[in-house]
Amino acid sequence: MQYYGLAGLVLVVVALILLTVLRAGWRLSWLLPWLKGNLLLLAVFFAAGLTISAWELQQFKVLETGANVATLEFRKLGPQQYEVIYTAGAEPQSIPLKGDLWQLDAQVLRWQGIGLAVGLRDGYRLHRLTGRYLTLEQQRGLLSDEQRGVLHQTPAWRDAWRWLDRLEGGAILEADAFLLRFMPIAEGARFGIEIGETGLTPVPMNRQAMNAMQRSE
Structure with missing residues (x-):
């Protein structure tokens, strides 16, 4: 009751x-x-x-297989501290980098459904260049800075790619990512970055870069 x-x-x-x-x-x-x-x-x-x-x-570019999308040149400033001269078709940009290794990631837009049917091509935007330490203690301190090495001017709160990724794609457009990981840093090394359908590829452009890649194998 x-x-x-x-x-x-x-x-x-x-x-x-x-x-x-x-x-x-x-x-x-x-x-x-x-x-x-x-x-x-x-x-x-x-x-x-x-x-x-x-x-x-308008910040994304058509993903063309084999295209050279950027160059990176490393200049040593001190122990585990570098200046990276980043060039991607515009004026060179100086980026501070700490660590023993570097990695680069790109945001990718994949068209599907009607977008794919009308001939729209996948696009990319280079997103972030980061350094990594070999020791876990140093790396933990580095990870505390979430905005390190961002290569575009879009803040996280209005990053359309990020929101699309959180929605886990849609009927027309899907968020994907490329990650080039754990590449060795060397004084004077110069790398070209090529893009393909499945990821980013480092291309050594001088002897320092070739030696660094050989040491990492």
């Missing part, structure tokens, strides 16, 4: 709420303007989202 009584009390409260609503606005003259205002607000948010997506898309 207790729960029947509680259920009856809840129904009384519901009846009082409905009675109040009907007495205050039963003609519903407010409903249409309210719906219209909310739809307009949603349209503004949707347009803002599309604007951000457009800005993100």
